[in-house]
Amino acid sequence: MKSALIVDDHPVVRAAVRIVLQTEGFKDIHEVSNGSEVVPLIREYKPQLVVLDLRLPTIEGLDVLARIKANDLDCRVLIFTSHEAMFYQERCIRAGAMAYVTKTNQLQQLHKAIQAVMSGYTYFTSLSDSANTLNTVQLTEKQMIDQLSDRELSIFRQLAQGKANKAIAEDMHLSHKTISTYKTRTMQKLGLSSVVHLRDFAKRNQLT
CATH class of the missing domain: 1.10.10.10 (Winged helix-like DNA-binding domain superfamily/Winged helix DNA-binding domain)
Known part of the structure; x- marks a missing residue:
């Protein structure tokens, strides 16, 4: 059974992500609204996928990513955030994230990212065009x-x-x-x- 943990402090966003995950076949879905609870919940529920926002109360997403990596927790992390990819994507890649999707995109991008990550691939935004402008x-x-x-x-x-x-x-x-x-x-x-x-x-x- 596919399992996931949604980490976002906005209930509406969590609800939308839950629907996307359910569409992608996830049955065991948990939610949390702040960064400090993520590592304990990963240990408890052992989700295969963590959908993580970067803007969180208590501990921000980049710190959460660092803690997941430091504790060698076995899960795939997909970043779903409003933060500009140009400044944050590379940091997330270095910290071990497998995908980066901005909330300004259509939810179809989130679907594609989940499919890629669960198939063992990464899913990142191409930044070359943005950098050239x-x-x-x-x-x-x-x-x-x-x-x-x-x-x-x-x-x-x-x-x-x-x-x-x-x-x-x-x-x-x-x-x-x-x-x-x-x-x-x-x-x-x-x-x-x-x-x-x-x-x-x-x-x-x-x-x-």
């Missing part, structure tokens, strides 16, 4: 973004969304001082001098 400034900025660690990128996005250091610290279960250090380091790496510039940088690169 970037101007020189954007290409340079993408290279700068690629140099950020997963945690730095996560904090960068949250700062760009207008979240305060204290709120980010609470969400990520880190100290205010740690977030402040990450903020300073990230802005230095990106050559930014203010939060206003940070937000402009994020908007320009579709990271808000």
